[in-house]
Amino acid sequence: MRRLTMVVAVLALAGCGSAVESAAKVVLQQLDNPKTARFANVRTTQKGDICGQVRTKDAAGKYTAYQNYAAIKTADGFTAILDKDGNNPDVRAVCGEGQEITQAVDDTDQTSATGWEVQIVDGANMGALSDMTTRLIEHGFASNVATRDGVQQVYLGPFDTREAAEQKRSELLASEGIKSVVVKHKVQ
Structure with a gap:
């Protein structure tokens, strides 16, 4: 329930055309089942990049594990990097956690x-x-x-x-x- 509340709060804050929404669209393009995506722990870095976690449902209808992601701000919008196993140094460099x-x-x-x-x-x-x-x-x-x-x-x-x-x-x-x-x- 806490995660659902967090996701709803992020989406409410996102608004049309916001950086968070733009970053989410780029992340969704890299997912196998984007219609079932659930975002968590979304935040904006000081440089304007977006960091967070996302998961989707698999073919059996069960949610997959969370994946960290970094949406890096570019002149044309955002470029997304998915961290499938939690060890991507590029995501850690952008998001800084740990x-x-x-x-x-x-x-x-x-x-x-x-x-x-x-x-x-x-x-x-x-x-x-x-x-x-x-x-x-x-x-x-x-x-x-x-x-x-x-x-x-x-x-x-x-x-x-x-x-x-x-x-x-x-x-x-x-x-x-x-x-x-x-x-x-x-x-x-």
């Missing part, structure tokens, strides 16, 4: 003595920490809050391998539309 975290992780190191964890990206969809942890727990994601570098952050894990953490991150994005990144687990 950028500083992902740059700090060495992608070639697939194992760690302390493991891996999924860190919820602090952004527009975060809200209060207690609300986020409650939402995660209600939907089957065991979460915890840790203070790192003086900031409270929400985590899932730790996981033994990076692959296990990436799988959980993908499940989280697909079912809840919550953006997150995989980082090395820090023992406190």
Whole structure:
């Protein structure tokens, strides 16, 4: 219900001919089933680009996983980039969510003595920490809050391998539309 309210609010704010509506049209052109598209977490960057998430129904009539997208403002309108697996560096560069975290992780190191964890990206969809942890727990994601570098952050894990953490991150994005990144687990 919360997502539906958010989508309705975004559409109400969009109005005819707005940047959000123009960006949505470009994103819809890249989807297999655009008539069933549902947008979430739509926002405008300082440069005027549009970032958000979208999902559609598949051939069986079930909703697919959320996909992040970036609609980059050009002289002729917008150019859309869909991020099908949540790892597109171009979308992260435009939307900026988790950028500083992902740059700090060495992608070639697939194992760690302390493991891996999924860190919820602090952004527009975060809200209060207690609300986020409650939402995660209600939907089957065991979460915890840790203070790192003086900031409270929400985590899932730790996981033994990076692959296990990436799988959980993908499940989280697909079912809840919550953006997150995989980082090395820090023992406190």
